[in-house]
Amino acid sequence: MRKVYVKEEACIGCGLCQVYCQAEHSQSKDIVKAFKRETPRPLPRIHVERKGEVCFAVQCRQCAEPWCVYSCLTGAMRRDPITGIVTVDDDKCIGCWTCILACPYGALVRDESRKLVSKCDSCPEHEVPVCIANCPNEALALSTDGENGKARS
Amino acid sequence: MTKIEKVKYLIIGNSAGGIGAVEAIREIDKTGSIKIISNEPYPTYSRPLISKYLASKCSLESMLFRPPDFYEKNNIHTYLGKTVKRMDTDGHTVELEEGKTIVWRKLLLATGGLPIVPQIKNINQRGVFTFITLDDAKAIDGSLENADKAIVIGGGLIGISAAEALVKRGIKVTIVEMKERILNTILDEQASAMAEEALRQAEVEVITGHTVDKVTGERKTKGVRLDDGKEIPCSLIVVAIGVVPRIELAEGTEIKINRGIVVDHNMATSYPDVYSCGDAAEAYDFIYGTNRLTPIWPNAYIGGRTAGYNMAGMKAKYPGGTAMNALNYFGLDIATAGVVAPPDENGYEVLARQNDGIYKKVILKDDSVVGMVFVGDIEKSGIVFGLMRDRVKVSGFKQELVADDFGLVSLPRDLWQERLEH
Numbered sequence: 001m002r003k004v005y006v007k008e009e010a011c012i013g014c015g016l017c018q019v020y021c022q023a024e025h026s027q028s029k030d031i032v033k034a035f036k037r038e039t040p041r042p043l044p045r046i047h048v049e050r051k052g053e054v055c056f057a058v059q060c061r062q063c064a065e066p067w068c069v070y071s072c073l074t075g076a077m078r079r080d081p082i083t084g085i086v087t088v089d090d091d092k093c094i095g096c097w098t099c100i101l102a103c104p105y106g107a108l109v110r111d112e113s114r115k116l117v118s119k120c121d122s123c124p125e126h127e128v129p130v131c132i133a134n135c136p137n138e139a140l141a142l143s144t145d146g147e148n149g150k151a152r153s
Numbered sequence: 154m155t156k157i158e159k160v161k162y163l164i165i166g167n168s169a170g171g172i173g174a175v176e177a178i179r180e181i182d183k184t185g186s187i188k189i190i191s192n193e194p195y196p197t198y199s200r201p202l203i204s205k206y207l208a209s210k211c212s213l214e215s216m217l218f219r220p221p222d223f224y225e226k227n228n229i230h231t232y233l234g235k236t237v238k239r240m241d242t243d244g245h246t247v248e249l250e251e252g253k254t255i256v257w258r259k260l261l262l263a264t265g266g267l268p269i270v271p272q273i274k275n276i277n278q279r280g281v282f283t284f285i286t287l288d289d290a291k292a293i294d295g296s297l298e299n300a301d302k303a304i305v306i307g308g309g310l311i312g313i314s315a316a317e318a319l320v321k322r323g324i325k326v327t328i329v330e331m332k333e334r335i336l337n338t339i340l341d342e343q344a345s346a347m348a349e350e351a352l353r354q355a356e357v358e359v360i361t362g363h364t365v366d367k368v369t370g371e372r373k374t375k376g377v378r379l380d381d382g383k384e385i386p387c388s389l390i391v392v393a394i395g396v397v398p399r400i401e402l403a404e405g406t407e408i409k410i411n412r413g414i415v416v417d418h419n420m421a422t423s424y425p426d427v428y429s430c431g432d433a434a435e436a437y438d439f440i441y442g443t444n445r446l447t448p449i450w451p452n453a454y455i456g457g458r459t460a461g462y463n464m465a466g467m468k469a470k471y472p473g474g475t476a477m478n479a480l481n482y483f484g485l486d487i488a489t490a491g492v493v494a495p496p497d498e499n500g501y502e503v504l505a506r507q508n509d510g511i512y513k514k515v516i517l518k519d520d521s522v523v524g525m526v527f528v529g530d531i532e533k534s535g536i537v538f539g540l541m542r543d544r545v546k547v548s549g550f551k552q553e554l555v556a557d558d559f560g561l562v563s564l565p566r567d568l569w570q571e572r573l574e575h
Contacts, residue, residue, distance in 0.1 A: 006573055049562035058561055061575045067535075070173070070458065071451035074199040075218040091215070094205060097479035097531060098451060101488040104539025105572055106561060110486070110532060 001084035002122050003062045003143050004046075004129055010139035011048070013055030017131035017140060018044040024123060024130045040113035045120040046131050047109075057131065057140060060107045060120040062086055068099035068108065077117075085122050093117055159256045160188045160230075162464055163247065165237055165402070166263030167191035168200060169450050170431030172218060173457025174261050174464065179227050181465035187229045188255065190247075194234035195287060196221065201450060203290040207318035210294065216287070240402045242424050247402075259426050259464040262403060262414055263457055266396030266432035266448050271306075274367035280374025281390045284315045293319075293391065300324055300388040304377050306365050308335030310478065312393035313348075316357050317482050319391075327358040327385055329365055329377070339478050341494045343505075343512055344487060344526045351485040396448055398433045411435050413446050418470045420460035428464055430456035439473030439542065440491045440523050447474050477538060479531065488534035491541060492516055492524035506555040513555040520548040533559050540564075 019031060026034035026042035034042050046059040062079075066086050069077045076092035077099055079085070088099075095115035100108045109118040123129035132140040162178055164171045167189050175187055198216040205211050214221070224231055232249065239248040240260075248254050268283035270276060282293045293315075303319050305312045308330030316326045328335065334345040335352070349359050360379070368390060369376045376386035398413035409415045409423035413435035420428050420436065430436065431453030438445040452474030462469035477490035495501035495516050501523075505514040509529075515537060516524035522541040527534040537554055540547055545568070547554065553563040561569045 008570070008573065049560040051558075051560075051562040054562055054566075056562065056569075056573060058573070061572075063575070070455050073201040073450050074216075094202065096201065096481055097486060097488065098477075099479075100531060101477055101479040101490065101534050101538055102451065103535035104542070105575070106533040106536040108532075108535070115481075 001062060001064075001144065003084075004059060004120070004122070004132060005141050005143055006056045006058075007139050007141065008054065008056040010137050011056045012137050012139070013048050013050050014136065015048050016134050016136060017046050017057050018048060020130040020134040021046045021120075024126075025118075040111075043109055043111055043118050045109060045118055058105060058107055059131070060086060060122075061105055062120075062122065067102040067104065071098050071102035073098055085124070086119070087121060088117055088119055090114075090116055156252070157254045157256060158188075159186075161185040161258045162187045162261070163255060163257035163259070164189045164261045164263060165191075165247070166261070166265055166431065166433075167193065167195075167197050167231070167233065168263065168265055168431070169218070169453035170263035170265075170433075170457035170460075171261065172197050173454040174263065174428075174430065174461035175227060175229055177458045177461030177469075178465045181462060181467050184228075185465070187227070188232065188257075189224075189229055190232040190235055190237055190249070190255075192234065192236045193286060193288070196224070196231075196233070198287060200286070201314070203284065203287055204314040204318045206287060207290045207293055207315070208321040213287070237402060240406065242406045242408065242427060245426070257426075260428065261457070261460055261464065262422070262427065262429040262433055263431050263453070263460075264399040264402065264433045265453075267399045268392065269394040269397055270392050271365075271394060273365055275370070275374070276368055276392070278368065278370075278372055278374060280370075280388060281368060281392060284311055284391050284393050285396065290318075293389065296389050297322055297324065302327070302387040303389045303391060304329060304365070304385060304387045305391045305393055306377075307393035307395065308332075308359065308361065309338065309393060309395060310336070310480070311395070312391070313352070313480075313482050315391045315393055316352070317355075320355055320357060325356070325358075327360060327387070328352070329363055329379065330359070330361045331364045333362050335359060335361065339476060339489045339493060340487070341514060341526055343507070343514070344489070344493075344528050347510075347512060347528050348480075348482075348485060348487065351483040355483045357483075396432055398435070398446065398448075400433060403429075411444070415444060416456075416460075416471075419463040419468070420456050420471050421463060428460040430460050437471060437473040438475050439544070440475040447476050449474075449476060449478060451477065472542070475541075479534075486529060486531045488525070488527040488531040488538075490525050490538050491522070492518075493526050495524065502551075504551055504555050506557075511557075513559075515551070515554045517547065517551060520546045520551075522547055522554070530557075536561060536564075
C-alpha cells in the first residue's frame with residue numbers, strides 16, 4: 001500500500017511539502033497562482049507541526065482500519081480495497097466533520113470555503129507524491145508494502 | 154401457500170448497522186447467501202442527509218450511502234418496503250407480512266430506533282411530524298406549501314437539524330426544549346450557550362425549560378400551548394425528542410433486552426446465532442465501562458461490522474463506542490464526545506480554555522480523558538478522541554490538550570512516534 005512516512009530526525013520544518021501539496025491540488029498547478037490568485041484558495045493536505053526543536057509533517061495514514069471511513073455519515077469516505085488509499089467523494093461530503101473527530105492523527109483538513117473535508121490522496125497521477133518529490137532533506141519517503149522500515153532507514 | 158426461503162445471513166435493517174455487517178461478511182465469505190429486509194422502500198441512504206433533503210430537495214441518488222450497484226456487486230438479495238411480522242428464534246425463521254417465511258442461519262437485528270412521541274393532546278393529527286426517515290422528510294416537505302411557521306419539539310441533534318432545514322426553506326422556527334438548554338446531552342453549558350447564540354443569529358426562537366401541553370387546532374394543526382399557558386401559532390410541528398430502540402421483534406423471545414437488545418463484545422445477543430447493533434442495541438460504552446445506548450451512526454456501522462465478522466465465523470471484538478458527535482449547524486463547528494458535563498462528585502478534572510469564539514474543554518478521570526467539547530477550532534479534536542478511545546494516561550501533558558496550537562507534536566515523543574509510524 002502506498003503510504004508516506006516522515007523521518008522526524010530529518011524533517012527541517014521548512015514546509016515545502018505543504019507548498020507543493022497546495023499547488024498540486026490547485027486548478028493551475030502553479031505555485032504562485034495557487035497561493036495568490038485562486039479563489040477559493042486550494043488547501044494543503046499535509047501540514048508541518050513544530051514544537052521546540054521537534055518538527056514533522058503529518059498527513060493521512062491511509063489506515064487499514066480507517067475510523068474516518070467507518071464513521072462517515074454519508075458514504076463519502078471510502079477505502080479502495082485494492083490500493084488501500086482512503087478517498088473522499090466531494091459530491092457526497094457534507095462537511096459534518098465526523099471524520100475529523102474520528103481521526104486519531106488530526107490528519108484531515110476542513111475546507112471551509114467549500115464546506116467539505118480535504119485529505120491526502122497520495123497523488124494518484126504521480127509516481128511519487130509531490131510532498132516526497134520536493135522534500136529537500138529526504139525526510140519523507142514512500143512505502144508501498146505497508147512497512148515503514150524503509151522510511152526510517 | 155407459504156413460501157419458504159433459506160438464507161445463510163439474514164439482516165433486518167438496511168441502514169448503517171446492516172451495511173456495516175454485510176460489508177464485513179463479504180470480506181470473509183464471498184459466496185454465502187445474504188438477505189436484507191427493510192420496511193423502508195429505498196436502497197441504503199444516509200439518514201443524516203434527510204436534513205439536506207428537506208432543505209434542498211436533493212435527489213435520492215445523492216443521498217445513497219453506497220453506490221446504486223452495491224447490492225448486485227455484493228450478491229445481496231433485498232426485501233425493501235417489507236415488514237417482518239414475526240420472528241421465531243428456536244425455529245430460525247422470520248415471517249414477512251406478505252406471508253413469506255425465511256429460514257436463516259445467522260441473524261442480525263439492525264432494526265434501529267423509533268421516534269419518541271410524547272402523549273400530548275392532538276399529537277397524532279395532521280401537521281405533526283417526526284424526523285427520522287426519508288419518508289418523514291418527504292411528508293414535511295409536502296406540507297410546506299402554505300406553511301410559514303414551525304415548532305420543533307426537542308432541542309437535540311434531530312431537532313436542530315430539522316430547524317436548520319426549515320430555516321433554509323424560509324420557515325420561521327421555534328424550538329421548545331424541556332430542559333434548561335439545547336443539546337444538553339452532548340454539550341456542556343458553555344457550548345450550549347454558543348449553539349443557542351448561533352441559532353438566534355439565524356432567527357430561530359429558542360424556548361427552554363418548557364414543555365408542550367397540547368397541540369391546538371382540531372384535525373388541522375394551528376399551534377401549541379406550552380405548560381405555562383402560552384400559545385404559539387404554527388402550521389406544522391416536528392417532534393424531535395429522541396429515539397428508543399426498536400425491539401419489538403425480540404420481545405417475547407429469549408433474547409435479553411434491557412433498554413435495548415443487550416449484546417456482548419462480539420455484538421452477539423444472549424441467544425445463539427442472533428446478533429444486534431446500532432440504535433436497537435445496548436452495546437459496550439468504553440467511557441462508562443458498561444453497556445449503554447449510544448444511538449449514533451458511526452457506532453452503528455462499527456458495531457454492525459463487528460457483528461458481520463462474527464457472523465461469518467471470524468472472531469472480532471467490538472472496540473466499544475461512546476457518544477461522539479461532530480456538528481456543523483448554522484455555521485458553528487462543534488466536536489463532542491463522552492462525559493461533557495461531569496457529575497458533581499470527586500474524581501473529575503476539567504480543563505477548559507475559551508477565546509474568540511473558540512472553546513475547548515477536556516474532562517479527565519483517573520488521568521484519562523473521559524469527555525471533550527471543542528467549539529470553533531475542531532481540527533485536532535480527533536487526536537483527543539483517539540486518546541480517549543485508547544484510554545491513554547494524559548497527566549503529563551494534559552494542559553496541552555486544550556492549547557491553541559495543540560497537535561500530534563504536543564504529545565510525548567513515544568505517542569507521536571507510534572502514530573507517525575502507523
